[in-house]
Amino acid sequence: MSDEAAGLLDRLGLTEYEATALRELLTLGRTTAPNLAEATGIPKARIYGVLDALSDRGFIKTIPGRPKEYQPKPPDEILDRARENRRQEFEQFAQEIEDLRESFLAEFGPRFERASEDITPTEELFHVVDVGQPSERETRQLYGDAAERISVITKSFEYFGSVRPAFEDAIDRGIDVDALFLHPDLLEPENRPIQSEMVERMRESYPAVDLRFSEEPLPWRGTVADPSMDYETGRAIILVEEKEVPLHMRQAAITDNGSFVAGLSRYFELVWEHESVPPTDL
CATH class of the missing domain: 3.30.870.10 (Endonuclease Chain A)
Structure with missing residues (x-):
């Protein structure tokens, strides 16, 4: 994989194995897990977990059969899904912060106030x-x-x-x-x-x-x-x-x-x- 291609896939937040598998799928098209493992050098013990992770993110689709096959989504759909995944992650994090707010303030607010009691208020210039x-x-x-x-x-x-x-x-x-x-x-x-x-x-x-x-x-x-x-x-x-x-x-x-x-x-x-x-x- 070229440095430019690797850099583009890194921006999607993929692991090394996930980026390698997605790059090869985009190059080969539809294929099986054993074939993909052989083409990429990803250990066979890891390839199914890698493909499941890419599928969970919506970057590839799984075609039932004996054996199952895997096919990449079009590149524009991969980018759209990556953006949506990141948006959902942020919204979940924001909600977790709000759920934490009351207990966090109750725990650390008094500590901060006690520590600040003897400090003379000053305005920092910058x-x-x-x-x-x-x-x-x-x-x-x-x-x-x-x-x-x-x-x-x-x-x-x-x-x-x-x-x-x-x-x-x-x-x-x-x-x-x-x-x-x-x-x-x-x-x-x-x-x-x-x-x-x-x-x-x-x-x-x-x-x-x-x-x-x-x-x-x-x-x-x-x-x-x-x-x-x-x-x-x-x-x-x-x-x-x-x-x-x-x-x-x-x-x-x-x-x-x-x-x-x-x-x-x-x-x-x-x-x-x-x-x-x-x-x-x-």
Whole structure:
């Protein structure tokens, strides 16, 4: 199996034997368990359990007979069933959490309160998460919670695909979105095509989003939502520029401190008004 094919099957949450059996069934079509075991090298003592697991997930069907035969579902049905399986698993987990809530709070609530009695309340300025899936998850949450305005500072918005549904939902809710890109002349050559494609996509698909390009280097990148000059509201996630640190080793800072968010917003506005140009000037 090619690395690409193996990677696709891994995304379905299959074991190694299950992925091997499903790949071979999709290649051979209808066959028996002994034939499949011989073709894949899966031990005969394990092959029936593997096939039963694939059948239980709805990825293959069993044809009665002597001997029984097994046939894969069409690839599009396999993907639809994988999605439905995951949805049902999540709903079951969510229900288990709700069933646990009362006893969990009764057990651990008093402990937490006793442990917190002697701690002087303080407001943390920010907390950090790793860059990648954790920071993208926080960014999606920020889009989802926004009520009025979102400001984005980015080099080329290369992570857009991971936040697109939340971004589009914010647009549909009437949230004002401004995106400040780094000027192409300040980008590394390999990033320029990525930015160009993204800007074109923004202009075609999201005309309500205002775009500009910073003519000076940007010390940080991130997203600011709902800032206010009375320092009462707002939330932001930022990543400072650290060229010497690999991206996978960086962390992003998250804050809902109203004063800090207002300062970030003021920085955005100053760059937007005095140190940036619109796409038409590129």
